[in-house]
Amino acid sequence: MVLTQLPRLKKWLIRFIILVLSWVVIFWVGAHLFVPGFIKKSASEFGAKIGYDIAYQDLSISPLRLKLELDGFHIAKSGGSKLLEFKKLVITAKWTKLVLGELGFDEILLVEPKILVEKKLSMGAHPGVWNWQELIAAVEKSMPPKDPGEPNKPLKISIDELLVSSASLSLLDNSTKLKEELKPFTMKLLDVANYDKQGVVSGVRGQYDFNLGALQVLVPGINKTITYQHVAIAGGLDNPQPGMLGVQLNVKLDDGAIRSHWDFNTDSKSVDGKLELENLAIAPLVALLPANKELTGKSGAINSALTMKFGPEADIFAGDIHISDLTVLEKDQKYPLIVWKMADIRQFEYKSLKSKQASSSSLSIDELIIDSPILQFEINEDGFSNFRRLFAKPASVQKTEAADGSKSKDASGFNLDIRSTNLKNGEVFFSDLAMRPHFKVDIKKFNATLLGVSNTPGRFATVAMDGVVAGSGSMRAKGQTSFDDPRRNHDILMTFRNLPLTAFNPAVMTFAGYQIASGRLNLNLNYRAKDGELNGSNQIIIKKVVLGDEVPDFTGKKLPLGLAIALLEDSDDTIDVTVKIAGNVDSPEFSASGLVWQAISNVLTNIATAPFRALASLIGLGSEEGINAVPGEAVFLAVDQDRLEKFGEYLIKRPNSSLEIIGTYDPVQDRKELARAKADSAVLKDAGFKLTPGEPIPVPSLSDPRVQSGLKSAYAQYIGRIKLGQRLLTLPDGEQRNEQLHNELIAGIGITDGELKELAKARAKAAYGFMIKSDASLKDRIQLGEVKTVEAGKEGIPLDVEIRIK
Incomplete structure (x- = not known):
């Protein structure tokens, strides 16, 4: 039975095969002959409908293999630039996916695509829009409206491999004059799908690989360019659960790499990330510094492990950073600005809190270590340091920030906390080009430790530093400072030992007009500032100084260094002086170095013009007016007697100097007061009082009967008895008569110029006696000079001296 039906079955089978082959041939012929033309015509008509030119050179379809090849495609706005064009597009679909109702692709290959992203200038009050925004809006406008009642079943899409080769991207924004081009780059995506592993359409997952080639990008806003020679991006996407998207992003930048994983939570609107930097070159990033x-960066690499969290309430960065072999140069400069061998930032956390009222941020670092740092610090001819020139904001910006300072400070805050900072084996090269010749000094083997650095008001950090200065000298510092405002609050003690004075020749030549041939310098500096009020003590110890030649054609204020050395240097060839300064650091004209130099300059100038005043200041006797005699008398008050004795003791240890004491008098003040002294002396003696030699003559009390008797006797002696009798008869007895007699007595005593000169000589002899009191050997080094006239001061008649080199 079956055998009899075989010919009939065979016949129907042949007919079925012929029918299938016929349909295949018809489909193949239609796909090759009719479909390409139909698609091309439809694309052109659709483009014209939305105002765009859509065209291609050739379209090839392989229906059995589900493969499409499109050559020479472009899309451009009518009369405008091309938004997109490419040389070839190859798409291969998968039968197995189509059968299951999924749009699946085995491979998509895009060759030499060129993409233009452009934003043209706006017309009128309307803001400019991007060219792709215009295209999308035109396409959406041409599409028929959706039926809201029609169920929307998502379409599953998957791509096994997407490869883009020799691509280029142009970004133009005419409103900001942004013009960037990225080319050529490649991109590879593997196993891309819009559904998770359970088949639920929820997002995008897959593996990707971008090869961008050389990258040069102008960073908007700061107008700086970042450049890498080879850039590649790889990674993957996954959807571990609804509302979650995981992204693995690995970036290759030249010889360095950035590996990261990011978890996006759409429910909590937060992002968690882990970031690893491996041998990432710093040189391209240096150009971004403000x-x-x-x-320019010549070397340097970053290695780091970081964790990041971005959320609606706070952003947090934490981890460790290691920066090695850093070298940064200022353009057109020969020597590096900053160099270090290694820098470690350990256990840091940066937190930015978000609030509707105000935002705040904080940075905490457990340990900051910098090994072998080298710093070039230079002051140019105009007196500005290289760091000020590089990083100071323009004056207009500073004024604006100052005006808004209080407001911004209230609106936001930044808290800094660095538990430990260590600088090891560093070098600082300092130069001041404003001096002639240029001043240069270096500090090597520089070490510094700072503990508890914080900008919290009221908190102080402990500071300790040491180093080798100018080859043979040493530097050491310790103390504390408030990093909330270190200029206004600090207490620092610095000591310098065995510094070569010749290293400071440029400063001495510039400000004093001399060279130093040899000598060593020690400094003890103590500076304390509280709420801006600074008090500084500068102990200067100079050993075996030898003064060199004068600077030819010196135009500044030449200081008497020779006299100063002779007067200040002791028997051990040592000068030991202390200069104190005080001031308010908030004052616009405040300069600590300026105050120190002004104080030293004043002392050195006074050594020639007012030696007693200079010495009193240097050895701490507390007199700004020098030594002063009592007007009208050859007498010095006890405090000035003590100063004269101490000056004598001081000179004993200064064998290289000699002194000439010059007696002085004020022709007006002394004439009046000498008459008073003579009158009062006569009154007191006639009254029976004994006067102590060397002590000021006291003012007699006219209410004392003994003084009244002495007044009459002195009046009769100097004015005359007849005149006295007339006054006693015509004037009523009492206080008024006594005062008149006293005044007439003083007015009646005439003082000659000779008497004034003798008064001046007596003053010089008295001062001489006090100065040689401690050691008679000073008699050969202290001489009496010719008297001179002076103007009385508020403290009396100033004694004058001249310093001479022995």
Whole structure:
């Protein structure tokens, strides 16, 4: 039975095969002959409908293999630039996916695509829009409206491999004059799908690989360019659960790499990330520093492990950073600005809190270590340091920030906390080009430790530093400072030992007009500032100084260094002086170095013009007016007697100097007061009082009967008895008569110029006696000079001296 039906079955089978082959041939012929033309015509008509030119050169379809090849495609707005064009597009679909109702692709290959993203200038009050925004809006406008009642079943899409080769991207924004081009780059995506592993359409997952080639990008806003020679991006996407998207992002930048994983939570609107930097070159990033002049990086690499969290309430960064072999140069400069061998930032956390009222941020670091740092610190001819020139904001910006300072400070805050900072084996090269010749000094083997650095008001950090200065000298510092405002609050003690004075020749030549041939310098500096009020003590110890030649054609204020050395240097060839300064650091004209130099300059100038005043200041006797005699008398008050004795003791240890004491008098003040002294002396003696030699003559009490008797006797002696009798008869007895007699007695005593000169000589002899009191050997080094006239001061008649080199 079956055998009889075989010919009939065979016949129907042949007919079925012929029918299938016929349909295949018809489908193949239609796909090759009719479909390409139909698609091309439809694309052109659709483009014209939305105002765009859509065209291609050739379309090839392989229906059995589900493969499409499109050559020479472009899309452009009518009369405008091309938004997209490419050389070839190859798409291969998968039968197995189509059968299951999924749009699945085995491979998509895009060759030499060129993409233009452009934003043209706005017309009128309307803001400009991007060209792709215009295209999307035109397409959406041409589409028929959706039926809201029609169920929307998501379409599953998957791509096994997407490869883009030799691509280029142009970004133009005419409103901001942004013009960037990225080319050529490649991109590879593997196993891309819009559904998770359970088949639920929820997002995008897959593996990707971008090869961007050389990358040069102008960073908007700061107008700086970042450049890498080879850039590649790889990674993957996954959807571990609804509302979650995981992204693995690995970036290759030249010889360095950035590996990261990011978890996006759409429910909590937060992002968690882990970031690893491996041998990432710093040189391309140096150009991004906010400097006024271009900086270049010659070397340096970052290695780091970080965790990040971005959320609606706070952003947090934490981890460790290691930066090795850093070298940064200022453009057109020969020597590096900053160099270090290694820098470690350990256990840091940066937190930014978000609030509707105000935002705040904090940075905490457990340990900051910098090994072998080298710093170039230079002051130019105009007196500005290289760091000020590089990083100071323009004056207009500073004024604006100052005006808004209080407001911004209230609106936001930044808290800094660095538990430990260590600088090891560093070098600082300092130069001041404003001096002639240029001043240069270096500090090597520089070490510094700072504990508890914080900008919290009221908190102080402990500071300790040491180093080798100018080859043979040493530097050491310790103390504390408030990093909330270190200029206004600090207490620092610095000591310098065995510094070569010749290293400071440029400063001495610039400000004093001399050279130093040899000598060593020690400094003890103590500076304390509280709420801006600074008090500084500068102990200067100079050993075996030898003064060199004068600077030819010196135009400044030449200081008497020779006299100063002779007067200040002791028997051990040592000068030991202390200069104190005080001031308010908030004052616009405040300069600590300026105050120190002004104080030293004043002392050195006074050594020639007012030696007693200079010495009193240097050895701490507390007199700004020098030594003063009592007007009208050859007498010095006890405090000035003590100063004269101490000056004598001081000179004993200064064998290289000699002194000439010059007696002085004021022709007006002394004439009046000498008459008073003579009158009062006569009154008191006639009254029976004994006067102590060397002590000021006291003012007699006219209410004392003994003084009244002495007044009459002195009046009769100097004015005359007849005149006295007339006054006693015509004037009523009492206080008024006594005062008149006293005044007439003083007025009646005439003082000659000779008497004034003798008064001046007596003053010089009295001062001489006090100064040689401690050691008679000073008699050969202290001489009496010719008297001179002076103007009385508020403290009396100033004694004058001249210093001479022995």
